Amino acid sequence: MTYAYHPGAGFRRFDNAAASADQLAQAFRGLPEGSGPGHALAAFKRAAAYLAIPPSVVQLVDVLFAWTKPEDWRSASTPVVWPRNDKLARKLGLKVRQVQNLLDRAIALRLISHKDSPNGHRGGVRAPDGTIKWAYGIVLSPIGTRLEEFKAIAARGAREDDEIDALKRRLTAARRRTASLAQAALDGMVVGTGAEEELALAQSAARQMRNVRDISLLTGCVEQIEQRGRDLEGKVAAFLLEREALNHSAESNDIAPMGVNECIHSTTTTQPQTAKAVTSSRLAEKGSGNYDVRSAVPQSEVEEDLEKHGVDPDFIESVTPELCGSLGLGRRGWGELVQLAEQLADQNHIHRHAWHEACRIMGQRGAAASVIATVRKYQAGEVERPGAYLRGMSGRAAKGELNLGRTFHGLKDLRQAGAMRTMQAGGDPRSVGDIARRAMSQFVLSGRSS
Structure with missing residues (x-):
């Protein structure tokens, strides 16, 4: 009968680590003058975080140092400790097998070594003066040998921490600045600056860079967000300055002598116009951007709510580009939005009576915004009967319970959340309607230039 012979069975594994x-351990010649085991342990702990050493291994080394004495770290000595694995297990609150795994991990990290007795047991004896007479067990010399290495790693890591903290403070400041500019653009109804997209990008960058320690990557990200913030600030400032100049010019032109025939007097009426008055041929003659529905009739409560929340044609188009894509080809105004709402009502089986009732109660701008919100939810599968839903909105508006401005800001938040999920998945955050609208706009502009 042949027996298999395993010469390594029962012995400690010996490998490159x-x-x-x-x-x-053999290269250890004692700690520098004035240093003791406490200095070595402190240097190791400070460097452990930058060497990706697991906390469980750090705790193991800390417990092992409890059995060593300053005499063990002199030039003619070797720091050896000999606690049994079951004792270490009680100290660490682990199983014996887990302690064995931690010891193997510490050897792989070049933190400890072993000095084995002939029978494989740990043990040792100290002289009356505290020096080790003989000992077999766990050797801590590698930590002493690497003392200067640990100090250098800890110092370099501390410098990197300071630099990373400074970069993250800059990133936070840039994100907050972008948020402030986006709010200013919203309050001032500034369009065409991409403020919302810049804010979403800055917020995403702040989240993605939260645990990054690559200084070059973090620096590039911070500089890019800061530059984009400066560009956005320039756009917003230029738009506000241009608007201020136009307002000043308009105020100057409003001053006219008495009795001039061209002076137009505004009139009011208690009879609201019908939707057909908005979509008549006279509307087209006035131009897509010059007509203002607000000048036709007094504002309803719903229209006042829209104005209070900054919901204008540009805001509505940015939230629902799939529905309002055609508005991007020319100058935008409430007249075009009302006309579009009538078309959407016809296309999505909303009865004309429901549309006229919405115009009577909410005003033409409020009715148009309500139809667009209704169709947006209908196409998203949130509404089964758009006509009934619009009538319900009219009923709430009649009671003063309709908050249409909040509805559109909720749609905006949903759109931004969807765009962020798309960006994280590596896709294009813009909707199909938005992409098509921009492509068509570029096509029209190129045709005009040619």
Whole structure:
């Protein structure tokens, strides 16, 4: 009968990591003058975070240092400790097998070595003066040998921490600045600056860079967000300055002598116009951007709510580009939006009576915004009967319970959340309607230039 012979059975595994740890242990010539085991342990702990050493291994080394004495770290000595694995297990609150795994991990990290007795047991004896007479067990010399290495790593890591903290403070400041500019653009109804997209990008960058320690990557990200913030600030400032100049010019032109025939007097009426008055041929003659529905009739409560929340044609188009894509080809105004709402009502089976009732109660701008919100939810599968839904909105508006401005800001938040999920998945955050609208706009502009 043939028996298999395993010469390594029952012995400690010896590999490249164990050989490297033994070399470090043999190279130990004592700690520098004025240094003790506490200095070595402190240097190791400070460097451990930058060496990706697991906390469980750090705790193991800390417990092992409890059995060593300053005499063990002199030039003619070797720091050896000999606690049994079951005792270490009680100290660490682990199982014996887990302690064995931690010891193997510490050897692989070149932190400890082993000095085995002939029978494989740990043990040792100290002289009356505290020096080790003989000992077999766990050797801590590699940590002493690597003392200067640990100090250098800890110092370099601290410098990197300071630099990373400074970069993250800059990133936070840039994100907050972008948010402030986006709010200013919203309050001032500034369009065409891409403020919302810049804010979403800055917020995403702040989240993605939260745990990054690559200084070059973090620096590039911070500089890009800061530059984009400066560009956005320039756009918003230029738009506000241009608007201020136009307002000043308009105020100057409003001053006219008495009795001039061209002076137009505004009139009011208690009879609201019908939707057909908005979509008549006279509307087209006035021009897509010059007509203002607000000048036709007094504002309803719903229209006042829209104005209070900054919901204008540009805002509605940015939230529902799939429905309002055609508005981007020319100058935008409430007249075009009302006409579009009538078309959407016809296309989505909303009865004309429901549309006229919405115009009577909410005003033409409020009715148009309500139809667009209704159709947006209908196409998203949130509404089954758009006509009934619009009548319900009219009923709430009649009671003063309709908050249409909040509805559109909710649609805006949903759109931004969807765009962020798309960006995280590596896709284009813009909707199909938005992409098509921009492509068509570029096509029209190129045709005009040619």
